[in-house]
């Protein structure tokens with residue numbers, strides 16, 4: 001199989017809040033990157049249309065607007081003090097737009113497998129059949145997509 005060598009570029013898995021802010025940090029520091037997400041747009045779990053998200057219609061932030069924004073991109077004053085999920089999604093879309101982050105994201109494409117090579121690089125197998133090699137991989141794949149139900153004993 002052909003392996004596309006991406007040199008010193010970094011690979012980011014996920015285009016939710018963590019993947020987006022990572023992309024912005026790499027951009028700010030002049031580091032090349034590629035980004036992948038199985039969903040058709042940015043936002044991670046904050047897009048209620050993304051299959052399997054834990055977000056529900058009445059969901060809103062429980063951390064405040066003034067303390068939850070990215071360092072160089074505060075949430076707008078007209079947002080609710082504890083914004084609704086639709087406002088958080090709008091904020092994430094605006095952040096991606098402001099810094100041109102969408103251009104680097106391959107949507108509807110999942111990272112299927114990561115393999116470390118003998119020379120400490122990473123081979124990334126994508127769901128579109130491509131295999132690419134990177135200097136580093138950032139896993140920003142979220143941790144709230146699988147429900148964890150404790151087994152409670154009735155006493």
Ligand SMILES: Cc1cc2nc3c(=O)[nH]c(=O)nc-3n(C[C@H](O)[C@H](O)[C@H](O)COP(=O)(O)OP(=O)(O)OC[C@H]3O[C@@H](n4cnc5c(N)ncnc54)[C@H](O)[C@@H]3O)c2cc1C
Nearest residue numbers: 013014016017018037044045054061062063110111141142
């Ligand atoms: C109901 C609810 C309320 C919350 N309230 C708050 C709050 O008030 N304040 C707060 O700060 N946080 C809150 N959170 C926490 C939430 O996890 C964060 O806000 C934020 O969404 C985490 O961002 P993330 O990018 O790490 O993960 P996610 O938003 O989960 O995004 C991960 C992305 O990675 C993608 N991905 C997964 N696997 C792969 C793969 N193999 N290859 C490529 N991409 C992949 C997914 O498709 C997804 O788009 C809440 C969460 C929930 C469920």
